[in-house]
Amino acid sequence: MRILVCNDDGISARGLRALVEVAQEFGQVFVVAPDKPQSGMGHAISIGVPLRLYPSSIFGSSIPAWACSGTPADCVKLATGVLGLRPDLLLSGINHGANFSISVFYSGTLSAAIEGAFEGIPSVGFSLLNYSMEADFSAAQAIVREVLLMYLAHPFPPHVPLNVNIPDLPLSEIRGLRLTRQARGRFIEQFEKRIDPYGEPYYWMVGRFESQDTASDTDIWALEKGYVSICPLLIDLTNHSFLQHWEAVQR
């Protein structure tokens, strides 16, 4: 099995290395990852900008790797379009930080998995609920292994990327895997205003997330209770139920 591993924290991130180590147990691994952190890049692609792709020996001689000057979505496009890699599986992460609720839209980690799903490649994004660049990924590695064994034992229809979030707990305290839906929530937009040395204002985004959903089938609920959250995603953004509603109204 050929496995493409991507991320959004950049090629030198510990979370990427942790994912590569587990992926190796399942097949031949290739890495194409951004040459710098790309958190919050959403599904951005580089339009009107040439892209660079540098071979890297960071994972040793048995794991071909490339650093890319673009976004996570660019990495997947370059892997297929320039390197000619057609993976059987695409793994993204392990992200340093959570990707639940509407964070899915902002996440570079998930954009790589969604980009894989566009191509019909089974794709999974992994995130650990710890934002530190020095986070301990040992429990997360055991979870990635468990999720992949389950995923590969129950082949999925293509075009369904999975969003896997892992609580930041010792393995013995993780209660198991849960299928979830994206919780409703929002970011309270707050900005800290500062004045630069030239007297001009600038703003740091310091918003915080607010859940608007207390049900027990959501990603947030599962993570708060110590479960791993596995949420299948869509690549068709049509609001079909609203379409039906509107068509009924118009008749």
Place this chain on the structure above:
Amino acid sequence: MRILVCNDDGISARGLRALVEVAQEFGQVFVVAPDKPQSGMGHAISIGVPLRLYPSSIFGSSIPAWACSGTPADCVKLATGVLGLRPDLLLSGINHGANFSISVFYSGTLSAAIEGAFEGIPSVGFSLLNYSMEADFSAAQAIVREVLLMYLAHPFPPHVPLNVNIPDLPLSEIRGLRLTRQARGRFIEQFEKRIDPYGEPYYWMVGRFESQDTASDTDIWALEKGYVSICPLLIDLTNHSFLQHWEAVQR
């Protein structure tokens, strides 16, 4: 009615001015737009980077406007979080170019509308099927007016952003408005390799879109037949039908 107008082509784009002109007929307009083109930025936000917000007189004294150093999604966050604008309606565009099928994921124009929907603000993204910065928006302005009259006459539930694509035709040749769904399709990933003056390779993305959907209820079908496509979007990316399928399998 307070109307926030955003875009992704930047504050000086003709499409933004065309949208502002029509929006003025419906209420008090405020503009917060990127200070440079942000096409293809998807739902990127600026993390770890301070943001600038410059007042602009580009639309005259009756229309307050700000140029923002960040992405389209940042513009919406700054409008609410720094400027304290709580619009009754958010309009994004008019984009110079199409946003159909999976382009929704890559689109900066729609990220602003989706960001508005996160906040429960009725939000519409408009795109004209002409990529030229010198495109003629006169027919598109008449369509924006028609869509807004319909939209305001039939109040929608919040959290449903609309994706409106307008064919690049004279008004007399536009056949009307159609409710659509996102067509299935993909980008054929192709890159043009060049060598820089220092002997190093770089790559231009030159992929092309391929429709995988011939049904007559899609955005692509409507546009090819000369209709305006109106596609309601989701902000819950959970694949609910897959969740049900998987839960049934596991029992």
